[in-house]
Amino acid sequence: MSEQERLQTIPVFVVVPPRALMLDIAGPIEVLRRANLEQSAVRFDIAYVGPTPDVRSSVGLRLSGIDPLPTSLPEGALVLVCGAVDEPLEIEAPNRLDDAPSEDTIVRWLRGSIRPGIGLVTICSGALLAARAGLLEGYECTTHHSMLPDLSRLAPTARVRDNRLFVEDGERMTSAGVTAGIDLMLAIVARKVGHPTALAAARTLVIYLRRAGADPQLSPWLQGRSHMHQAIHKAQDAIGADPAHAWSVELLADVAATSPRHLSRLFNEHVGMSVTDYVNRIRLALAKELLEGSRLSIDAVADRAGFSSARQFRRAWNRLHHLPPSLLRSEGVKP
Numbered sequence: 605m606s607e608q609e610r611l612q613t614i615p616v617f618v619v620v621p622p623r624a625l626m627l628d629i630a631g632p633i634e635v636l637r638r639a640n641l642e643q644s645a646v647r648f649d650i651a652y653v654g655p656t657p658d659v660r661s662s663v664g665l666r667l668s669g670i671d672p673l674p675t676s677l678p679e680g681a682l683v684l685v686c687g688a689v690d691e692p693l694e695i696e697a698p699n700r701l702d703d704a705p706s707e708d709t710i711v712r713w714l715r716g717s718i719r720p721g722i723g724l725v726t727i728c729s730g731a732l733l734a735a736r737a738g739l740l741e742g743y744e745c746t747t748h749h750s751m752l753p754d755l756s757r758l759a760p761t762a763r764v765r766d767n768r769l770f771v772e773d774g775e776r777m778t779s780a781g782v783t784a785g786i787d788l789m790l791a792i793v794a795r796k797v798g799h800p801t802a803l804a805a806a807r808t809l810v811i812y813l814r815r816a817g818a819d820p821q822l823s824p825w826l827q828g829r830s831h832m833h834q835a836i837h838k839a840q841d842a843i844g845a846d847p848a849h850a851w852s853v854e855l856l857a858d859v860a861a862t863s864p865r866h867l868s869r870l871f872n873e874h875v876g877m878s879v880t881d882y883v884n885r886i887r888l889a890l891a892k893e894l895l896e897g898s899r900l901s902i903d904a905v906a907d908r909a910g911f912s913s914a915r916q917f918r919r920a921w922n923r924l925h926h927l928p929p930s931l932l933r934s935e936g937v938k939p
Contacts, residue, residue, distance in 0.1 A: 611644065611645065611646070611647055612645065612646045612647070613646075613647050613648075613649050614646060614647070614648050614649065614680060614681070614682060614796065615649050615651070615677075615678050615680070615681040615682070616633075616636065616648050616649060616650050616651070616681070616682045616683075616684060617651050617653050617674065617677065617681060617682070617683045617684065618633065618650060618651065618652045618653065618684045618686065619653055619654060619673070619683065619684065619685045619686060619710060619714075619730070619733075620652055620653070620654040620659055620667060620670050620686060621654065621659070621685075621686060621687075621688045621703075621706065621707060621710060621730070621733070622656070622659050622660075622688060622703035622706050622707065623659070623660065623661070623662060623688040623689050623690070623692045623703065624659055624661050624662065624667065624686050624687075624688055625661070625662045625686060625687045625688060625689050625727075625728060625729075625781075625782070626661045626662050626663050626665065627662075627782050627783070627785075628686040628687045628727040628728050628730070628781065628782065628785055629652075629686050631782075631783060631785050631786040631789075632684065632725075632727065632785045632786055632788070632789035633650060633684075633789075634786075634809065635786055635789040635790055635793060635805050635809070636648040636650060636789065636793070638804070638805035638808050638809065639793045639797055639801050639802070639805050642800075642801045642804045642805060643797060643798075643801050645797070646796060646797045651671055651674075652667075652669070652670050652671060653670060653671045653672065653673050653674060654670045654671075654672075654673065654706075654710070655672075655673060655705075655706040655709035655710055655713075656670065656706055657669065657670050657671075657672075658670065660692060661692065662688070662689040662692045662693065663692070663693050664692060664693040673709070673710070673713045673717075674717075676717070677717055677718075677719075677722055679721045679722075680721060680722075680723075681722050681723070682722075682723040682724075682725055682792075683714070683717070683718065683722060683723065683724050683725065684725040684726075684727065684730075685710070685714070685724070685725070685726045685727070685730035685731075685733055685734055686727050686728070686730050687726075687727050687728025687729035687730045687748070687781050687782075688729055688730075707733065710733050711733055711736045711737045712737075714733065714734060714737040714739060715737040715738060715739070718737070718739055720775070721775075722775065723775045723777065724739060724775060724776050724777065725777045725778075725779075725788065725789075725792070726745075726747070726777070726778045726779065727779050727781055727782075727784075727785035727788075728747060728748045728751075728779070728780070728781025728782060728784075728785065729747060729748060729751055729781065730747075731745060731746070731747035731751070731755055731778045732747065732751060732754055732755060732758055734776075734778075735755055735758035735759035735762065736758055738759075739776070740755075740759040740762045740776060740778070741759055741760075741761045741762055742761050742762065742763075743762055743763065743773045743774070743776045744762070744763045744765055744771045744773040744776075745759070745762050745763070745764060745765070745771055745773065745776060745778040746764065746765045746766070746768040746770065746771045746778050746779070746780055747764075747778060747779075747780065747781065748780055748781040748782070749766065749767075749780065752764055752766050768780060769784045769787045769788070770784055770785075770787055770788035770791065772788075772791070777792065783811075786809075786811060790802045790805065790806055793805060794825075799825045799844055800841060800844050800845045802825075803825060803829070803840075803841070803844055804841070807829065807837070824885045824886060824888065824889035825844060825886065825889055827885065828840075828874075828875035828876055828877060828882060829875075831874040831875070833870060833874050835860040835861065835862050835867070835870060836860065836867075836870050836871065836874055836875060838859055838860045838861070839856040839857075839859050839860045839867065839871075839879070840875075840882070842856065842859045843856070843882065843883055843886050844886060847883070847886045847887045847889075847890045847909060847910050848887070848890070848907075848908060848909055848910030849910065850910070851879075851883050851910075853867060853868055853879045853880070856879060867879060883910075884920045885924070887909045887910045887911060887920070888909070888920060888921060888924060890908070890909045890910075891905050891906070891908075891909035891911075891917060891921070891929070892929075892932070894908060894909065895929055895932050896932065902914050902917070902918075902929060902930065905917070905929070917929070
């Protein structure tokens with residue numbers, strides 16, 4: 605099998621509405637650009653589509669060369685519907701044309717194009733277009749806090765969530781908008797390509813990677829990574845790529861090209877915890893994903909996450925969580 609045949613391609617169709625909010629486009633797509641540069645197993649193939657070939661963005665920059673909305677979508681595609689602003693920055697004479705026909709075209713296209721097997725991602729007010737298309741009925745979803753009442757009105761059977769960065773419900777993924785779209789795209793990259801790629805993209809963009817839309821705290825996968833020390837990043841990258849490996853301070857010191865004593869000091873100073881505590885936190889993050897996404901036994905979860913036994917896993921878990929790991933699975937309770 606050739607390298608080209610082994611490469612998985614994910615088509616991404618970015619729907620550009622009138623008065624498109626530039627950060628809703630540039631932020632999430634910059635994450636995908638970095639993901640393409642960081643690895644070669646999965647490629648995100650980006651296309652910009654819309655009802656008109658030319659729009660004026662929120663900051664007054666004119667965007668052109670936008671392809672027509674496609675007549676059909678390939679299996680496994682992602683459709684990203686960007687938000688728009690009511691009052692764009694006017695650099696030239698104001699454009700008084702009514703944008704409603706273009707928005708109606710997007711709504712009709714979404715209604716006829718989104719099917720099972722197609723992921724729908726909305727940024728900010730893009731959720732309102734999806735709601736008008738009837739695509740959020742019965743789903744958990746969110747949007748910018750100022751538009752939550754509109755979303756509830758347009759999708760009366762949707763479970764609209766407030767105070768969320770983003771919400772993932774099956775193939776429907778919605779975000780609060782602006783920079784929250786970056787958080788959502790990092791989560792998508794982590795799921796489709798892996799945490800190391802999402803971590804690398806987040807670090808390159810100098811942003812924090814969040815664990816989930818409902819959680820304002822920093823993900824264990826990026827906890828302690830707001831520093832700029834390259835030696836520590838090398839060790840953390842190695843741990844994140846293979847949490848179950850038998851990592852010792854000595855082995856990680858070799859990876860970081862420093863002494864074990866110096867690495868221990870660096871972790872305590874820049875990460876705020878010991879090397880062993882950091883390894884255990886990453887292993888617990890992996891174990892949590894296995895608990896939520898598989899039916900593996902506790903023993904199997906402990907083994908795959910790198911713990912020597914289920915007893916060691918439970919001891920490490922109980923130091924950070926007030927509920928046992930079995931309850932997370934049986935009752936769907938967040939620890």
